[in-house]
Amino acid sequence: MGMPDGFVWGVASASYQVEGAAAEGGRSPSVWDEFSRTPGKVFEGHTGDVACGSYHRIDEDVGLIAGLGATGYRLSIAWPRVMPDGTGAFNEEGLSYYDRLIDALLARGVDPWVTLYHWDMPACLQHRDGWLNPESPKWFAEYTAAVVDRLSDRITHWFTLNEPQIFLGLGLNEGTHAPGLKLTRKQVLLATHHALLAHGHSAQVIRARAKKPSQIGCAPVGNLKSPASDAPADVEAARAETFRVPEKGWTFNYTWYCDPMLRGHYPEDGLRLFGDDAPEASEEDMRTIHQPMDFFGVNIYSSDLVDAGPDGQPRTVQRGPGYPMTMFRWPVQPDALYWGPRFLQERYKLPVVITENGLASMDWVHADGKIHDPGRIDFLTRYLHQLRRAIDDGVDVRGYFQWSIMDNFEWAEGYALRFGLVYMDYQTGERIPKDSYHWYRSVIASNGRDLAQTPAPLR
Ligand code: IFM
Numbered sequence: 001m002g003m004p005d006g007f008v009w010g011v012a013s014a015s016y017q018v019e020g021a022a023a024e025g026g027r028s029p030s031v032w033d034e035f036s037r038t039p040g041k042v043f044e045g046h047t048g049d050v051a052c053g054s055y056h057r058i059d060e061d062v063g064l065i066a067g068l069g070a071t072g073y074r075l076s077i078a079w080p081r082v083m084p085d086g087t088g089a090f091n092e093e094g095l096s097y098y099d100r101l102i103d104a105l106l107a108r109g110v111d112p113w114v115t116l117y118h119w120d121m122p123a124c125l126q127h128r129d130g131w132l133n134p135e136s137p138k139w140f141a142e143y144t145a146a147v148v149d150r151l152s153d154r155i156t157h158w159f160t161l162n163e164p165q166i167f168l169g170l171g172l173n174e175g176t177h178a179p180g181l182k183l184t185r186k187q188v189l190l191a192t193h194h195a196l197l198a199h200g201h202s203a204q205v206i207r208a209r210a211k212k213p214s215q216i217g218c219a220p221v222g223n224l225k226s227p228a229s230d231a232p233a234d235v236e237a238a239r240a241e242t243f244r245v246p247e248k249g250w251t252f253n254y255t256w257y258c259d260p261m262l263r264g265h266y267p268e269d270g271l272r273l274f275g276d277d278a279p280e281a282s283e284e285d286m287r288t289i290h291q292p293m294d295f296f297g298v299n300i301y302s303s304d305l306v307d308a309g310p311d312g313q314p315r316t317v318q319r320g321p322g323y324p325m326t327m328f329r330w331p332v333q334p335d336a337l338y339w340g341p342r343f344l345q346e347r348y349k350l351p352v353v354i355t356e357n358g359l360a361s362m363d364w365v366h367a368d369g370k371i372h373d374p375g376r377i378d379f380l381t382r383y384l385h386q387l388r389r390a391i392d393d394g395v396d397v398r399g400y401f402q403w404s405i406m407d408n409f410e411w412a413e414g415y416a417l418r419f420g421l422v423y424m425d426y427q428t429g430e431r432i433p434k435d436s437y438h439w440y441r442s443v444i445a446s447n448g449r450d451l452a453q454t455p456a457p458l459r
Contacts, residue, residue, distance in 0.1 A: 001392075001449065001452065002446060002447035002448045002449040003388070003391065003447050003448040004391065006398075007397075007398065007399060007400070007447065007448070008071050008072040008111070008353070008398060008399030008400070008401075009068075009069070009070055009071055009072065009399070009400060009443075009444040009447075010070050010071065010072030010073060010074055010113065010399060010400065010401035010402070011065060011068065011070050011072075011073060011074070011401060011402050011403075011404065011405035012073070012074035012075075012355065012356055012402065012403050012404055012405070013054075013073075013074070013075055013076075013404050013405055013406070013408060014075070014076040014115065014118035014119070014162065014408075015075070015076045015077060015078035015081070015118060015120055016030060016032045016048045016051070016078065016118070016119065016120045016409065017048065017051060017052075017118075017404075017408040017409045017410070017411075018051050018052040018054040018061075018406065018409070019048075019051060019052075019053075019054050019055045019078060019081075020048065020049060020050040020051040020052065020053045020054065020055055020056075021050075021055035021056065022047070022048060022049045022050075023049075024055065025055070025081065025091070025093040025094055025097060026091040026092075026093045026094055027078065027080050027081040027084060027091070027094060028080040028084035028086075028122055028123065028124060029080065029122075029123040030079070030080045030120035030121060030122060030178075031119075031120065031122075031123055031126045031130070031171075031178035031179040032048060032119065032120050032178045032411075033047065033048070033049075033123065034123050034126075034178065034179070035177070035178030035179060035180050036048060036178075036414075038180065041180060041412065042411070042412055042413075042414045043412065043413050043415075043416045044414055044416075045414075046409065046414025046415050046416075047409075048409045050426075051408060051409045052406055052407075052408055052409075052424055052429070052431075053429045057429070058100055058101050060431065061405070061406070061431075062101070062104040062105055062108055062110070063108075064405060064406070064422055064431060064437075065105070065108070065110055065405055066105075066108035066109065066110055067441070068405075068421070068440055068441045068444060069441055069444040069445055070110055070444060071109070071110065071111060071444075072110065072111045072112075072113050072157075072399060072401060073110050073111070073112055073113065073405070074113040074114075074115065074159075074355060074356075074401045075101070075112060075113070075114060075115070076114070076115035076116070076117070076118035076120075076162065077098060077114060077115070077116060077147055078094070078120050079116075079117065079120060079121060079143050080120060080121075080122040081094035081097065082094045082095055082098075082143065082146055082147060083122065083142070083143050083146060084122065085122070085124060086121075086122040086124050086125035086128075086139055086143075087125075087139050087142050087143070088142075090146040090150075095146070095147075095150045095151075098147075098150075098151060099150070099151070102151060102154050102155065103154070106154060111156070111157065112154070112155055112157075113157040113158075113159070113355075113401070114147075114157065114158055114159065115158075115159040115160075115162050115219060116140075116143070116144055116147060116158065116159065116160055116161070116202060117140070117160065117161045117162060117167075117198075118162040119162065119166075119167045119171070119177070119178065121179075125139060126179050130179060130191070131172070131191035131192075131194050131195050131198075132172075132183075132187060132190060132191045132194070133194070134194065136191075136194045136195070136198060137194055137197035137198040137200075137201045137288075139198075140198035140201060140202055141198070141201035141202055141204075141205050144201070144202040144205045144206065145205050145209060148205060148206055148209045148210055149209060152206070152209065152210035152211045152212060152214065153211045154212075155210075155212075155214075156212050156213065156214055156215060157214075157215045157217070158206050158214055158215070158216050158217070159216075159217055159218060159297055159355070160198070160199040160202045160203060160216070160218060161195060161198070161199050161218065161219070162219045162299075163219060163220060163221045163299060164192065164199075164220065164257050165220060165221055165222060165252050165253070165257065166221065167195075168188060168191060168192050168251060169188075169251030169252055170412075172187070172188050172191055173185075173188045173251050176412055177411060177412060184277075185250070185274065185277045186276075186277040188251065189274060189277055189278060189279050192251075192256070192257070192279070193279035193281060193285070196257065196260050196261065196289045197285060197288055197289060199218070199261060199289065199291075200261075200288040200289040200290070200291050201288060203216050203291035203292075203293070204288070204291060207291075207292075214294075215294040215295060216291070216292075216293055216294055217293055217294060217295040217296060217297040217350075217353060217355075218257075218258070218261060218293065218296070218297055219297040219298065219299055219355040219356070220254060220257055220258055220297075220298060220299070221252075221298070221299040221300070221301075221356075222242070222252065222253055222254035222258075222298075223241070223242065223244075223246060223249070223252050223254070223304070224242055224254075224300060224302075224303040224304070224336055224339065224340050224343075225237075225238040225239075225241040225242045225303055225304050225305070225306040225314075225339070226238055226304070226305055226306070226333055226336055226338075226339045227305075227306060227307065227339065228305045228306065228307035228317045229307065231307075231308075233307075233308035233312065234306070234307045234308050236308065237306050237307055237308040237313075237314035237315070238306045238307075238339060239343050239346075240314055241304075241306045241314045242254065242339075242343050243267075243343070243347060244269060245267060245269050245270035245273055247273060250270075250273065250274075253270075254344070255267040255269075255270065256270045258296075258347075258348060260281075260286060260289045260290065261289055261290065261291070261293065262290070262293060262296075262348045262350070263290070263348075264286050264287070264289070264290035265286060266278065266281065293350060294350070294351075295350055295351045295352065295353050295398060296344055296345065296348050296350040296351065296352050296353070297352075297353045297354075297355035298340060298341075298344055298352065298353075298354065299354075299355050299356035299357070300336050300337055300340045300354060300356070301326075301328075301330055301336070301356070301357060301358070302326075302330040302331050302332070302333045302336055303333045303335070303336035303340065304316055304331075304333075305317040305319060305333070319331060323458070323459075324458050326359050326360045326361065326379070327360045327361050327362055328360040328413075328417060330360070332382070332458060334379075334382035334383045334385065334386045334455070334458070335386050336383070336386070337354065337357065337383045337384070337386040337387040337390065338386040338387070338389050338390045338393075341354070341387070341390045341395045342390055342393070342395050345395050345396060351396045351397070351398045352395065352396065352397045352398065353397070353398050353399045353400075353401070354387065354397065354399065354400045354401060356401060357380075357383055357400065357401075357402060357403060358376075358379075358380070358402050358403035358404060358419045359375060359379040359380070359419065360410070360417040360418070360419055361373060361375055361376060361417070361418055361419075362416070362418060363407075363418050363423055363434060365423070365432070370432075370434075371423045371432055371433075371434040371435065372434075372435050373435055373436045374435065376421075376434070376435075377435060377436050377439045378455075380402065380436065380439075380440065380443075381451060381455060382455045382458070384400070384443070384448065384451050385451050385453075385454070385455055387400060388448060388451055388452075402421065402440060403419055404419045404421075405420060405421060405422060406420040406421070406422035406423075406424050407419065407420035407422070407423060407424040408420065408424065420434070421433065421434055421436050421437040421440055422434065422437055
């Protein structure tokens with residue numbers, strides 16, 4: 001049996017990771033331009049200056065996406081391309097690039113799903129304190145309006161923020177992503193509150209100004225847990241842990257971000273944990289953040305294993321030496337695509353869309369001139385099999401976006417890790433479809449019917 005009718009088969013990318021053309025078309029620097037040019041911040045000093053050069057290769061890239069038979073492409077808009085001063089005047093050249101990209105996708109039958117913020121804040125706004133500035137939600141609303149006014153005659157699926165857990169956690173708390181700050185917990189939580197308000201304002205702007213009925217979602221990531229067994233106590237332990245705000249790694253959780261967006265309040269356990277560090281949040285703030293959403297987008301790559309210990313309390317289960325891992329050292333845990341959608345739908349009561357999932361590897365051109373990536377094919381087979389199982393068990397999953405259509409700038413890892421279905425020769429810009437590209441095309445063509453066979457267990 002294949003995926004349900006209308007299931008969206010997609011691929012994903014993000015502006016800074018693929019576009020390049022950092023100083024072209026009136027684009028101003030983003031926080032990632034400044035961060036990547038700072039010695040020691042990104043692997044071997046790589047930057048997104050050129051990246052995949054997608055800014056200049058619309059036809060070729062759209063050809064690759066359409067050639068897969070994909071029905072959706074998740075792309076992001078670069079704020080500094082559209083509004084180089086962060087606020088105020090929009091940049092015609094920047095908007096016309098997205099015009100052309102979107103028209104090319106639609107002409108080939110691919111629906112663009114647009115993320116408004118995938119981490120490339122204009123650097124000039126960071127110089128005014130970025131998300132710490134109480135004006136930041138209004139800046140984001142202004143930028144959203146410019147994009148919506150121009151593109152909403154063709155765009156119907158929108159994401160506000162991609163992975164606030166990461167751009168706030170790694171960017172403002174740990175300092176390993178742009179803008180590279182190590183703020184206090186109180187400051188990070190204030191910036192988070194502003195980012196959540198930005199989400200709310202942005203959703204309001206889309207609803208008020210879009211020229212077509214819009215579907216709005218988010219794209220968080222979080223500390224997902226899979227139960228070590230199907231025993232009800234283990235499942236309950238995994239569910240409880242998935243929705244806990246942890247003391248260690250406190251920025252990496254679902255509920256501090258998604259509960260305000262979808263339930264209208266911060267989670268109680270987080271409020272207890274953060275105490276006086278929690279932001280002052282008026283009722284009006286919470287109403288702004290809590291906007292109607294149409295689907296729950298979520299990026300899922302892995303999960304931790306949890307069981308119920310002898311005292312019934314959740315306990316992390318170690319997998320043991322030699323357990324399969326990706327090049328990012330993320331454990332391969334296919335049932336993350338079963339438990340993730342299931343737990344998240346139970347809590348947030350929205351249809352789920354998998355907005356990212358994929359494998360980091362170190363592919364190269366093999367002696368026969370091809371790129372053989374059996375690991376990626378196996379990884380995706382296993383994960384999609386579990387997604388299918390979730391659907392069979394009644395979870396309403398509407399789509400799946402593989403990360404990523406092509407190898408690209410992997411943030412602090414630079415170009416060292418490759419997530420693509422298409423291999424990028426960064427010296428020449430040549431794109432070479434990997435084996436996984438051809439495999440994914442046949443999965444899409446069969447609407448997932450090829451995934452029926454149960455994979456051998458991992459060990
Ligand atoms: O490349 C990133 C993407 O930008 C956000 N989600 C995770 C991916 C892999 O690390």
